[in-house]
Amino acid sequence: MRLAIIGYGNIAKTLVEQLQKTSYLPLESLCVLTIPERRDEVLLSLQTDYIGLAKVIRVVTNSYDLIADEPDFIVECAGHDAVEQYVPSILMAGKNVLVVSVGALATRSIEQRLKTAALKGGAKLTLVSGAIGGIDLLSALNSVEDLQVTYKGIKPPMAWAGTPAQDAIDLGNITSATMFFKGTAKEAAIQYPKNANVAATLAIAGVGFEKTQVMLIADPNVISNRHEYQVRSLISNYSICLENMPLKGNAKTSILTVYSILREIKNYISPINI
Template sequence: MRLGLIGFGNIATTLIGLLQNGGLVPEGLVVQVRPGCGDKVRAELETRCPDLAAEVVSDTDDLLAARPDLVVECAGHSAVTSYVPLVLQAGIDVLVVSVGALADAALQTELTKAAQQGGARLILPAGAVAGVDMLAALGAADAVSVRYRGTKPPQAWAGTPAEDALDLAALTEPATFFTGTAREAARCYPKNANVAATLALAGPGFEATEVALVADPAATGNIHEYDVEAPAARYSIRIEGKPSTGNIKTSVTTVYSVFREIRNRVGPVAI
């Protein structure tokens, strides 16, 4: 498989390591990065995986010209807006890590149309949360409710509106600083609320998914808890994910979720 990446930060580099360790090194790799970053990324790729046929580009046309079988977006909400529609229209499947970008209803519609026009698939991984398969199945019913609570260490909320509500550095106990819908959470906390967006898309939608965000000085990782009530089942899930190396805002389980999607595409058995 030829793999494309949009972005080459913590998620992309961790993913490449997982692919190498799992014996799933792609036949070819093309990475789209910001203009001016190419030389640095080429040098890093040569160090990490000298035997991998890798190409680094800074333009989406060059990414498409490489004809990857799958493109993984791991560069943030703006990358979803700027590049993903073009890739889908070209008939190439895209796995979007920045799921929260779809809180923009117009963008969600645009991506859906682009996938239909190109005959491609927009793939939304489970990311840092478990049980999305059951929620998506139960979502066929009308009466599904989801309540989500996301807890992270105070420093994980630095640079977000949480700083306006709390003195993060002085916290001595858990503090809830946001309650609202998944759409509001994804818009206000784009780097922290992808889980809320994923649950909304799998379940009752952005407006009907209730969200609470918490800063807890005792938290050693990123904790995701949610309750589901549906006619066919009721369940609760709690995941304490370890943060990625170099990015406390992202759970490392997010990268494992992307790895699973790739493994299911190339392996003889999908699970």
């Protein structure tokens, strides 16, 4: 397998760590796209910390060099701006991309650019289920009349530091679960872009950004990131509650996200997909 990863932050590093524990190795090649300032550091880390991971390791700083590496599986895990910067040209070159920064698609113009590029290039953009589950069911129901989706994102107070939540409530001193945002997935994506991935995934799979209801909550009594959502429809009603452990070094990100990327890689390799 010729794997390419866009970005080399928490998710990418944990993905590489997990890949090294799997039986798919060695990869034919691993190509990482990073910002130019981090090129040498990323190359050194891959060559010293992950010996045996891939027969060939390359670190590139633009999408053209990534395409030239001829990867057969590309994972974006670099952020919303990186989706806009690289993914359209990669799709246009006929390469499929698995996107982790799903919240980027909350901006209609970006979603449209990605769609057009995928159509022109004959490529597919896949959105990873990431930190949430049950997306197969929600997506199956999305043409059903009267579908309603309500999502609650509950994290420890400090996981909301650096977001508008810190102006809305006193994150350091709350003693019980406190809701600081209630609105649509569209509004959540604009105000909380770094936490918008789950709401965006639910919106895209289900009833869209304007109709998906979102509540964001800081709770000093939780240590995990909790994602709850309720689906009501004429065909099926269901509720899901996930308690996800955060990644080392990033309280905002659930480690489950990495496992959902691994699932996509497994399905790519395996003759039977599930």
